[in-house]
Amino acid sequence: MTAPLRCSLSHPAALERVPRWDYEADVIVLGFGAAGACAALEAARCGARVLIVESAAGSGGTSALSGGEIYLGGSGGTPIQRAAGFEDATEDLYQYLLMVGGPNADAAKARLYAEHSLRHFEWLNAQGIEYKNSYIAERCIEPATDDCLIWSGSEEAWPFVQRARPAPRGHCPKFLGMGGGRYVMDKLAQQVAAAGVRVLFNARATALIADGGRDVHGLVLRLDGEPRFARAARAVVLCAGGFVMNREMVKQHAPLLLRSQFPLGTVDDGSGILLGASVGGVMVNMSEGFATIPWYPPGSLVKGIFVNGQGQRFINEDCYHGRVSNYILRQPGERIWLLEDHATYATGEMQQLAKIEIGAAGETWEEIERELRLPEGSLSQTVRLYNQYAAQGTDPLFHKAGKWLKPLDEPPFVALDCRLDYCFYASFTLGGLDTLPSGEVLDAERNVIAGLFAAGRTACGLPRWGEGYSSGLSLADATFFGRQAGTRAARTTR
Amino acid sequence: MTAPLRCSLSHPAALERVPRWDYEADVIVLGFGAAGACAALEAARCGARVLIVESAAGSGGTSALSGGEIYLGGSGGTPIQRAAGFEDATEDLYQYLLMVGGPNADAAKARLYAEHSLRHFEWLNAQGIEYKNSYIAERCIEPATDDCLIWSGSEEAWPFVQRARPAPRGHCPKFLGMGGGRYVMDKLAQQVAAAGVRVLFNARATALIADGGRDVHGLVLRLDGEPRFARAARAVVLCAGGFVMNREMVKQHAPLLLRSQFPLGTVDDGSGILLGASVGGVMVNMSEGFATIPWYPPGSLVKGIFVNGQGQRFINEDCYHGRVSNYILRQPGERIWLLEDHATYATGEMQQLAKIEIGAAGETWEEIERELRLPEGSLSQTVRLYNQYAAQGTDPLFHKAGKWLKPLDEPPFVALDCRLDYCFYASFTLGGLDTLPSGEVLDAERNVIAGLFAAGRTACGLPRWGEGYSSGLSLADATFFGRQAGTRAARTTR
Numbered sequence: 001m002t003a004p005l006r007c008s009l010s011h012p013a014a015l016e017r018v019p020r021w022d023y024e025a026d027v028i029v030l031g032f033g034a035a036g037a038c039a040a041l042e043a044a045r046c047g048a049r050v051l052i053v054e055s056a057a058g059s060g061g062t063s064a065l066s067g068g069e070i071y072l073g074g075s076g077g078t079p080i081q082r083a084a085g086f087e088d089a090t091e092d093l094y095q096y097l098l099m100v101g102g103p104n105a106d107a108a109k110a111r112l113y114a115e116h117s118l119r120h121f122e123w124l125n126a127q128g129i130e131y132k133n134s135y136i137a138e139r140c141i142e143p144a145t146d147d148c149l150i151w152s153g154s155e156e157a158w159p160f161v162q163r164a165r166p167a168p169r170g171h172c173p174k175f176l177g178m179g180g181g182r183y184v185m186d187k188l189a190q191q192v193a194a195a196g197v198r199v200l201f202n203a204r205a206t207a208l209i210a211d212g213g214r215d216v217h218g219l220v221l222r223l224d225g226e227p228r229f230a231r232a233a234r235a236v237v238l239c240a241g242g243f244v245m246n247r248e249m250v251k252q253h254a255p256l257l258l259r260s261q262f263p264l265g266t267v268d269d270g271s272g273i274l275l276g277a278s279v280g281g282v283m284v285n286m287s288e289g290f291a292t293i294p295w296y297p298p299g300s301l302v303k304g305i306f307v308n309g310q311g312q313r314f315i316n317e318d319c320y321h322g323r324v325s326n327y328i329l330r331q332p333g334e335r336i337w338l339l340e341d342h343a344t345y346a347t348g349e350m351q352q353l354a355k356i357e358i359g360a361a362g363e364t365w366e367e368i369e370r371e372l373r374l375p376e377g378s379l380s381q382t383v384r385l386y387n388q389y390a391a392q393g394t395d396p397l398f399h400k401a402g403k404w405l406k407p408l409d410e411p412p413f414v415a416l417d418c419r420l421d422y423c424f425y426a427s428f429t430l431g432g433l434d435t436l437p438s439g440e441v442l443d444a445e446r447n448v449i450a451g452l453f454a455a456g457r458t459a460c461g462l463p464r465w466g467e468g469y470s471s472g473l474s475l476a477d478a479t480f481f482g483r484q485a486g487t488r489a490a491r492t493t494r
Numbered sequence: 495m496t497a498p499l500r501c502s503l504s505h506p507a508a509l510e511r512v513p514r515w516d517y518e519a520d521v522i523v524l525g526f527g528a529a530g531a532c533a534a535l536e537a538a539r540c541g542a543r544v545l546i547v548e549s550a551a552g553s554g555g556t557s558a559l560s561g562g563e564i565y566l567g568g569s570g571g572t573p574i575q576r577a578a579g580f581e582d583a584t585e586d587l588y589q590y591l592l593m594v595g596g597p598n599a600d601a602a603k604a605r606l607y608a609e610h611s612l613r614h615f616e617w618l619n620a621q622g623i624e625y626k627n628s629y630i631a632e633r634c635i636e637p638a639t640d641d642c643l644i645w646s647g648s649e650e651a652w653p654f655v656q657r658a659r660p661a662p663r664g665h666c667p668k669f670l671g672m673g674g675g676r677y678v679m680d681k682l683a684q685q686v687a688a689a690g691v692r693v694l695f696n697a698r699a700t701a702l703i704a705d706g707g708r709d710v711h712g713l714v715l716r717l718d719g720e721p722r723f724a725r726a727a728r729a730v731v732l733c734a735g736g737f738v739m740n741r742e743m744v745k746q747h748a749p750l751l752l753r754s755q756f757p758l759g760t761v762d763d764g765s766g767i768l769l770g771a772s773v774g775g776v777m778v779n780m781s782e783g784f785a786t787i788p789w790y791p792p793g794s795l796v797k798g799i800f801v802n803g804q805g806q807r808f809i810n811e812d813c814y815h816g817r818v819s820n821y822i823l824r825q826p827g828e829r830i831w832l833l834e835d836h837a838t839y840a841t842g843e844m845q846q847l848a849k850i851e852i853g854a855a856g857e858t859w860e861e862i863e864r865e866l867r868l869p870e871g872s873l874s875q876t877v878r879l880y881n882q883y884a885a886q887g888t889d890p891l892f893h894k895a896g897k898w899l900k901p902l903d904e905p906p907f908v909a910l911d912c913r914l915d916y917c918f919y920a921s922f923t924l925g926g927l928d929t930l931p932s933g934e935v936l937d938a939e940r941n942v943i944a945g946l947f948a949a950g951r952t953a954c955g956l957p958r959w960g961e962g963y964s965s966g967l968s969l970a971d972a973t974f975f976g977r978q979a980g981t982r983a984a985r986t987t988r
Contacts, residue, residue, distance in 0.1 A: 006706075010774055010937035014706055103749035212500075212508055213707015213773075249938075252778055252928070255597030274938045279707075280504055280772055284746055287781040310891045312806050314826075330824060332808075375890035377879050385871050396869035397804045434746070443504035444743075444768045 005220070007207035009274040013220050015211040021218075023230040025051035025198070027489045028219055029237045030205050030272060033061025034475055035456025035482035036239035037188035039439075041127075042486030044195040048234060050490075052192070052199045053221060055240075055267055059189040059199075060182065062241050062266045062428070062457075063475060067142040068180025069152060070479065071472035073169040075118035080149045081167060084135035088167040090114050095164035096155060100473060102465025104285070109462055112437045113480055120480050121171065128187040130174040139299035141321070141471070146176045153470025157319035158399035170472045184475070203228070205271060208236065208452075210279050215494075216451035235451045235489035237439065239482060240272025241265065242429035242457035244289070253286035253431060256329050259420045260291045260427035268428070272458035276433040279452060282444040285464045286431030290474075291329055292322040293418055293425050295338060295356060302404045304340035305386055306418070309333035311369070311378030313386065316400040325425060326466035328418065337372065337415040339365075339383065341408040356424075359417030365408075368415050383408055430469070432460040439485025451492065453485040499714070499721075501701035503768040507714050509705040515712075517724040519545035519692070521983045522713055523731045524699050524766060527555025528969055529950025529976035530733035531682035533933075535621075536980030538689040542728060544984075546686070546693045547715060549734075549761055553683040553693075554676065556735050556760045556922070556951075557969060561636040562674025563646060564973065565966035567663040569612035574643045575661060578629035582661040584608050589658035590649060594967060596959025598779070603956055606931045607974055614974050615665065622681040624668040633793035635815070635965070640670045647964025651813035652893035664966045678969070697722070699765060702730065702946075704773050709988075710945035729945045729983035731933065733976060734766025735759065736923035736951035738783070747780035747925060750823050753914045754785045754921035762922070766952035770927040773946060776938040778954045780925030784963045785823055786816040787912055787919050789832060789850060796898045798834035799880055800912070803827035805863070805872030807880065810894040819919060820960035822912065831866065831909040833859075833877065835902040850918075853911030859902075862909050877902055924963070926954040933979025945986065947979040 007013035026048035029040045036052060037059065044050045054061075072078050073086075074093035081088050094114035098105045113120075125131070135149040143150060152170025154160045175183040192199070200223065209218040209229065216236050221228040243249040244263040249270045251258060277283055296302055302318050308331040315327045328336050337359055360371035369379040387407035389395055395405055417423070432454070434442045439453035455461075456478035463473040501507035520542035523534045530546060531553065538544045548555075566572055567580075568587035575582050588608035592599045607614075619625070629643040637644060646664025648654045669677040686693070694717065703712040703723065710730050715722040737743040738757040743764045745752060771777055790796055796812050802825040809821045811832075822830050831853055854865035863873040881901035883889055889899055911917070926948070928936045933947035949955070950972035957967040 008939060008941065010776075010939045010941060011708055103752070104745055210707065213704065214505055251598055258597070270938075277771075277776065277938050278774055282504075282771065283777070285781075287779075310807075313804075375879075375883065377882065378891060381875055381879060385869075385875060388871065389869065397872060444764075444771050445502060445504045447502065447504060 007220055009207060009271055010278045012208040012210035012213060012278050015209055015217050018209055018229050020229060021231045022228040023051055025049045025232060026234040027237060027486070028053060028230055028232040029239055030219065031061060031239035031241060032059040032199065033239060033241060033456060033478065034063035034185065034188065035478035037185065037192050038479045038482030039237045039239055039455055039486035039489065040192055040197045041188070041195055042483045043490040044197050046487055046490035048490035050197045051230060052197055053203045053205060053219060053230065054199060054201050055204045057201050060185045062264065062268055063478065064182045064185040065264065065266060066181035066475060067178060068173045068175060068184040069142065069170045069472040069475065070124065071152065071169050071470060071476040072117050072121045072171045073167055074114045077167065078118060078121045078171065080131060080133055080135065080171065083133050084149055084168070086167040088169065089165065092164040092167065093117060096160060097462055099160055099163060100463060100465065100468035100470060102468050106462065109437045109481070113462060124479065127191050129184055131171055132174045135168065139296050139302065141294045142178055143172055144177055146174045148172050148174070152472050154319035154323055156401060158316050205275060208275050208279055214279050214449065216279055216449065232451065234492040235453055237485050237489050238272040238276055238454040238458045239456045240458050241268040242432060243270030243273055244268050244428045246270040254289050254429055257289040257291060257427045257429065259329060260425035262424060262426045264426050264428045272454065273432050276441050276452065276454055276458065279449055280443040281433045281441040281449055281452065283431060284434045284460045288430040288464055288466050289427050290322055290430060290466055290469045291425055291427040292325040293423050294321050295418070296321065300344045301338065301340060303344040303406045304338050304408065307337050307339060307379055307382055309335035311374045311382050313382055313398055316395065316398040318400045318404045320470055322469045323467050328420065334419055334421065336418040338418055339408060340414050340416065342410040342412055344406065344408065345414055356416045356418060358414050360415040361412055363411045365413060368413055372415055429457065430460070430464050430466065432458050435459045437481070437484060438488040439481055440488065453489050455482040455485040501714055503701060503765055504772045506702040506704035506707060506772050509703055509711050512703055512723050514723060515725045516722040517545055519543045519726060520728040521731060521980070522547060522724055522726040523733055524713065525555055525733035525735060526553040526693065527733060527735060527950060527972065528557035528679065528682065529972035531679065531686050532973045532976030533731045533733055533949055533980035533983065534686055534691045535689055536977045537984040538691050540981055540984035542984035544691045545724060546691055547697045547699060547713060547724065548693060548695050549698045551695050554679045556758065556762055557972065558676045558679040559758065559760060560675035560969060561672060562667045562669060562678040563636065563664045563966040563969065564618065565646065565663050565964060565970040566611050566615045566665045567661055568608045571661070572612060572615045572665065574625060574627055574629065574665065577627050578643055578662070580661040582663065583659065586658040586661065587611060590654060591956055593654055593657060594957060594959065594962035594964060596962050600956070603931045603975070607956060618973065621685050623678055625665055626668045629662065633790050633796065635788045636672055637666055638671055640668045642666050642668070646966050648813040648817055650895060652810050699769060702769050702773055708773050708943065710773055710943065726945065728986040729947055731979050731983050732766040732770055732948040732952045733950045734952050735762040736926060737764030737767055738762050738922045740764040748783050748923055751783040751785060751921045751923065753823060754919035756918060756920045758920050758922045766948065767926055770935050770946065770948055770952065773943055774937040775927045775935040775943055775946065777925060778928045779958045782924040782958055782960050783921050784816055784924060784960055785919055785921040786819040787917050788815050789912070790815060794838045795832065795834060797838040797900045798832050798902065800830065800832050801873055801876055803829035805868045805876050807876055807892055810889065810892040812894045812898045814964055816963045817961050822914065828913055828915065830912040832912055833902060834908050834910065836904040836906055838900065838902070839908055850910045850912060852908050854909040855906055857905045859907060862907055866909055923951065924958050924960065926952050929953045931975070931978060932982040933975055934982065947983050949976040949979040
């Protein structure tokens with residue numbers, strides 16, 4: 001029998017016209033990445049019958065592609081922060097998260113996360129995710145070792161440092177090499193199996209099932225080429241990732257991200273967001289995304305300066321690489337360089353990930369300027385002014401911290417070519433469904449949609465502003481708010 | 495009897511539960527601004543029974559607050575363009591409109607408008623809107639006279655001029671003084687009355703009426719404190735303006751616009767957009783808005799330069815004031831100045847509208863720099879470099895056209911304070927429902943929603959990108975695509 005229903009990702013199937021129920025559960029979770037795994041786990045532990053529906057052949061989603069790093073702190077610090085000498089206050093974490101969220105930060109989520117982050121760390125431990133008690137003080141993007149604690153954001157950089165006492169909060173799992181996300185997902189998947197959660201792999205959601213176009217009662221799936229009807233007695237939790245792989249949606253909502261050629265995603269086709277919108281869920285911050293050129297280590301490169309096609313600086317280079325890249329995206333013109341001198345460039349090889357090449361080299365900045373075909377006096381004047389103040393240990397224009405200030409005056413000089421169409425820029429989306437901290441999906445007037453939750457990048461969570469993103473925030477948000485959604489979904493009564 | 499229905503702006507009333515029909519029409523148009531008037535007119539002229547529902551006590555909406563200027567051209571030029579010596583090619587208008595639309599411009603709408611703009615001018619004439627055959631070559635924002643043709647965008651400025659042959663396209667109605675929008679609306683309202691359109695004033699839409707949560711069949715209204723049910727046999731056309739007066743929605747979707755303290759709107763509470771979203775209509779470009787400090791005339795001010803809080807230039811000052819302001823919104827920090835010398839500032843008074851005051855004055859740029867507490871060498875170096883090239887008649891960094899280039903070297907000098915929290919910055923929203931050129935509202939997968947149309951700022955039309963906005967585009971879009979929507983709505987069959 002073929003589906004008798006008119007329905008699609010953007011149009012829910014009418015409850016009264018569902019021909020049969022092929023599956024029944026209390027809570028149906030769409031997506032088996034970090035958010036989905038955590039939602040399923042907590043729902044099952046609340047006594048709910050849980051079904052995970054996953055379009056891939058196994059668990060992991062985009063979470064498994066990540067480094068597995070999770071942004072944690074507050075409450076005096078995690079044991080690893082404390083061992084490294086950081087007493088991380090809840091209020092500092094909260095203030096930092098507000099800055100992360102930007103002009104429409106979700107204060108309620110930031111507050112809840114700041115207050116419960118330490119307990120969330122303990123919960124992650126309890127799922128079998130191990131952390132080595134170690135701290136890397138040097139700038140890194142993701143440790144190639146199994147070390148844990150790193151600086152993963154703009155905590156020490158202006159203007160963040162003015163509002164919140166800095167602490168390193170990136171917690172990487174005890175996993176040797178890059179790619180700890182798979183390790184984290186394996187641990188969560190083991191727990192999911194142990195909790196008796198049923199999983200349907202290779203099953204694609206094609207529509208929500210709703211009563212009156214609004215109250216959610218289940219999902220229409222496609223499995224083995226056939227439609228299947230799955231009933232959720234309590235709620236559906238959408239944890240199907242963002243939309244970075246749906247290039248039409250990116251063009252429609254976040255066209256600036258098209259400038260990055262390396263979308264970070266697995267499925268991330270926006271289907272979770274579309275399903276939520278089909279019953280009135282409102283999409284927010286859809287134009288925002290994480291985009292980055294991972295240009296350090298070595299940390300000495302931070303002593304260099306970024307200039308745009310006008311030869312102007314535009315940011316304090318000591319902030320998080322994603323923030324720098326977000327500024328790069330918004331510079332007029334296409335050309336961006338990182339200027340270094342012999343001392344700052346020669347101290348180490350650039351991390352291979354970065355794929356940044358030399359655009360010009362010379363014995364004077366005027367020579368570099370000519371080689372880059374910049375107007376005479378533009379770049380050279382910028383460097384001269386920077387050097388003059390750096391020699392005095394200040395950066396009055398962009399507020400780079402003193403420890404990164406050094407005149408770029410030791411030839412030979414280089415201009416590293418950081419053009420968007422030339423370098424490795426990675427991206428993912430930060431816009432999604434508006435939700436309460438409980439994961440309940442909201443309509444445009446902020447009314448709760450009955451029977452529907454969302455978490456992870458299907459929702460718009462703590463990270464929602466490209467200029468504020470810090471590594472480990474997406475997984476922190478996905479795991480923590482996935483848990484909230486699972487718990488609340490299991491307790492939903494109709 | 496009170497409303498027995500569960501419904502809201504974000505939740506349609508179920509068709510089968512509507513208790514009675516208080517009003518019936520073929521086409522119901524929500525909003526009696528320019529888009530609504532044009533939609534109603536064309537629908538009535540196609541033979542449909544039309545009902546306009548307007549929340550105010552009279553016609554006009556935000557269109558009546560405008561200058562009445564409409565962006566027109568192409569097809570060899572309007573008679574007024576041709577009389578002024580401009581043969582405006584359709585392809586040039588089309589290319590310009592693509593740039594106006596930015597990274598996700600709607601090419602289909604741009605094409606349709608470019609090809610039919612001349613005929614639209616004739617249609618406007620036929621509604622009784624008169625245009626004087628006159629052209630103002632000098633920079634102005636809105637003529638205080640009854641003159642017609644003005645430069646109202648960035649046509650002559652880089653980078654626009656590189657892609658489309660420039661022509662003035664702002665057509666102001668023959669109305670003495672500012673505020674021609676009321677004149678335009680009066681003419682349209684006379685036609686609406688003559689066409690036999692029924693109008694309900696003081697009637698607020700509270701929900702759509704939909705079948706299966708999706709196909710639109712009417713509106714729930716509130717009139718005299720009571721719910722009323724209005725049936726649309728063919729379609730509902732949403733022409734209820736944007737959302738700039740709904741500050742919660744602005745915070746949620748376009749937080750940058752909160753920096754402008756002068757929202758340009760009447761109702762513009764987002765209700766039209768919310769109604770469309772309630773049946774699956776997708777909102778696009780919600781973060782974009784028009785924001786402007788109307789800082790010229792006199793045109794000589796264009797010879798000055800804008801600098802940010804780092805003392806850097808950031809734009810070619812000869813582009814449209816709204817584009818400049820959009821760049822201002824995105825500058826780091828709060829401080830922005832317009833630098834002028836005796837020759838460029840003393841030639842005329844600033845237009846009173848602008849409310850820009852002097853932040854610093856002095857005999858040297860170094861003095862200005864100190865007075866503004868900018869780091870020594872920052873602003874003064876910027877001016878020195880600008881002057882050096884201006885003396886040669888070039889602006890290699892920002893490409894201001896030659897006729898505006900003059901070294902700022904005649905003391906006394908001034909820095910006009912253009913801070914966002916200090917000056918008159920006006921704004922309105924450019925995000926709205928995604929629609930086809932016909933006005934049909936689309937869901938997130940770009941499927942048409944049956945029985946629903948939108949136009950004007952309730953839809954996302956030609957103007958959808960703050961950096962590209964030009965005066966007259968919003969009314970051009972509202973009137974032209976309002977007409978398309980009315981025509982198609984009248985011909986809709988279920």
